[in-house]
Amino acid sequence: MLGEFDLVEPTSVAEASEVLARHGDAARIYAGGTELILAMKEGLIRYDYLVNVKTIPGLAGVRVNDDGTLRIGGATSHRALERDPLVRERFPVIARMESDVANVRVREVGTLGGNLCFAEPHADPGTLLMLFDATVRIERKGGARTIPLEQLFVGPFETCLEPDEVLTEIVVPPLPVHSGSAYLKFGFLERPSVGVGVAVTTDDGRVREARIAVGCVGPVPRRMREAEAALAGQTAAESRNTLAEAGRIAARASDAITDLHGSADYKEHLVGVLLRRAFEQALASSDGSGAP
């Protein structure tokens, strides 16, 4: 059963950072708790203080800059993203991915920042957002820094956040014009076994750029730049022939592990299958409208 802890509800990020700094390992950010509380109930981890960042004014919310960049507050719930009109219009692939995260109860209380910072490998958002070269803003009392999302993940359940840092914002630049994107996942347990995101930018019938991200199979989600390079510059017809090779490259690079979700070789195979399917979908939606 859930052990006892104090719930701290700061009113600013600086205050949250201060509380976290004061209690060190005894404190942890609560940003929805859909993973954290499960682990605490199981007795796997224990904290004396949970610091609720969901009640900090201004930390939840979605806006789009004039240049089309999507800015998501760290405490924005999956459900809010799934239903947000701007996200659905400008970043439909993100809205779709969010609408398929876990179940509606998790989506209602779980937040995007919480999801990224818990760094559970079998998760969807990190993989997809990498396609957009998303960055995250990280704040602490008296300072802030912005890093590429790719650098956030260090290992399973491990990020580069310092104990007193709070992820406050996820910044998602739009894809170039003539881009299409897709995110596909596959699994048979509650969490996905494999997640693959693909974004394709076309230019006069050629693949100007392909972006590929793979998650769930290995310790952290990551971009597959070698596989991306294999597809860049090809005609649509050529790229289809190259997909199998790109899939093999991505599979090798994914650091697949054998666990309850499947054997490593099966997951590597699935990376290739999902890459091919996601690429076809992304290519089909790169119709020049610019909306991925």
Add this chain to the structure above:
Amino acid sequence: MIIGTAAERLDAREKVTGAARYVSDLVVPEMLHAKVWRAPVPHARLLGVDGSRAARSPGVVAVCTATDLPVKRLHYGPAFKDQPILAHEIIRYAGEPVVAVVADTERHAAAALALIDVSYRELPAVTSAAEALAQGAPVLHPALDRSGHFRDLSGLRPVAGTNVCQHYHYDRGDVARAFAEADLTVEDVYHYPALSHHALEAHCAVARVDGDGLTVWTGTQHPFPVRKELAEVFDLPLAAVQVIVPLIGGAFGGKCYTKIEPLAAALAARVRRSALTITRHAVTVRLRTAVRSDGTLLARECDVVLDTGAYADIGPRVATKAGYRAPGPYRIPCLSIDARCVYTNNVPAGAYRGYGVPQVTWASESQMDQIAERLGLDPLAFREKNLLKRGEEYVAGDTPMDGDMADALAQTGAAIDWGRARERGRGVGLACAMKDGGGTHTVSTAAVRVNADGSVTLLTGSVEMGQGSRTALAQIAAETLGVPLSAIVVESPDTSITPYDHGTSASRSTTVMGLAVEAAARDARGQLLELAAKFFGTEPEKLAIHDGVVACGERTMTVGDVVSGHFGLVGGEVTGLGTFVPGTWSGSLGGATLFWEVGMGAAEVQVDADTGEISVEKYVSVADVGQAINARECAAQDEGAAMQAIGPALFESRVSEAGHLVNPGLIDYRVPTFADLPRELETVLIENRDGPGPFGSKGVGEGGTFCPAPAIANAVARATGVRIKDLPMTPERVWRALRDARGTRRG
């Protein structure tokens, strides 16, 4: 008519609104809470327990080990008294209760668990039935003490000096000769994984000891057997033990017989705890079948091995029943069956909806399709040729087949559009099965109390665990008495108040308790008519009761007026009693089968060759219910059973490594959800009014679990040519089989 209608469930409103109360909602004055320290290893010798720090922890009242418990008998169990209330000297599975902490709050009890210091020396663990049967395996229970609670268990045959706690054997005919003369022999090994029941409500019991004896509130399916067990543990007369069962939040067999009640009771007084304690047996079936080229079954050899875990629980009976049912619902002249129930250092396995049938049907119905394919026969026609006909004996001396299985099979085929050709990657498959339903030699008693206002109190020991027994039994009582359904209130089982009942299992309540209720209602009705006849100045035979009104031609009187009129307006009641006692004593199970619960199923699947994913496009479940007392509840039971069985067909299993469960919790151990519903799910109820229960009914509720796995596997085989013999059919397993098949074809 109240029978056969889709009457609304009596408990629907209170459950939907959350007003329904379960054991864990119960608060007893001065109640304390208990938590259990569980063994971290599967097999070890206990060296010592230091509970002194825990005892000083805030709120802690007591820290108890096996030797601290104030009991006459430490061990309990429905087949053998092999299970200690708390582990004594030996730990036999990871998760076994070893020390109990009693405290003022659940939180204090849980906090104190961390302060308990247990020293032990690990022993080599037996982690599978195959290891347990191997030469030189550690013998986990060198001596076994029979419980003697159930007549059919008096004939158990444990094998001395081994881990086999029951070896069931049956044979008939000249099996060797049949195989020698067969045109085709098919032999395969099939595996069915261990499962958890995952009822929504966890195990929970509250116990109170006072001058009158012991009272236990618990969510058990077997209030009266629990009473007997507790009476033996504490050496009390049956009358001094009171077992009360409120609503249960799902059970599926996981709450059969005695579970945590002795511990709750032994922790002196007013104690409460919850735990997950039982599983479905992992089963390996080796099946060999001899058949003539025209599709006539000649012989079957079945070797069934069940991993029953550290304690027998009801495993020996599951083994016996699994063996008895292994050949399938067919006419097979020669049989040789062995079913062995084997101790291991896994979590004890026990009753689970279907009692061995889903496991053996997985094997036998898979192989039926393999045989049909080898012989070039249509799987439906091949089955029809061999199915038992009405009146044919399954086993000499047991009740002959009481249903029309050919009709059920035809309806199964029609519902799935069997003859239609499917596109590539799609296939249909079917399966049929039956079990001896209603339990073996079981007794039920019911009381009907007609109150002075015409309302009716129905007293039965049947447990409402979600299956709708209260509603069905109330419908039977209302119909028989001639009162509206709304006049009936069904009381919860209380061994000190409600009359004796064997238990709520084996699809028996509607049939067996139903007959007792019908008899009790008839008894009360007879008394009412006698009384009314005096008022009308006529003979009882000239009267009729309908909708709570007694009519004598044009003249009428309400039932309430009859009762209150008789007693002179001061109250009083008319009490009817009914008992069902099985009449015959034959058959190899120690009693004749009351009815055959026939379940059939057909699946249409689509297989994604790239991922190996099976998508169930349609599933048809067919249940022979004789006569539906409540058609909506019958269909709901059958749908729920089919959905539950789709779990182990596609993804559900307990995964253990070296005796440790590696997928605890519902994130990694997945049970079916709404997202797993087949695109179409259809239930067909067969109603030929040929059951022994009230109005021609038969039991329902387990049959839907028999066929999904083999029907889906058969559909996958017909879609892809690939035969899966191990469950669950995960995408990876199917993908590997497809890949291997492609490799073989190329090679």
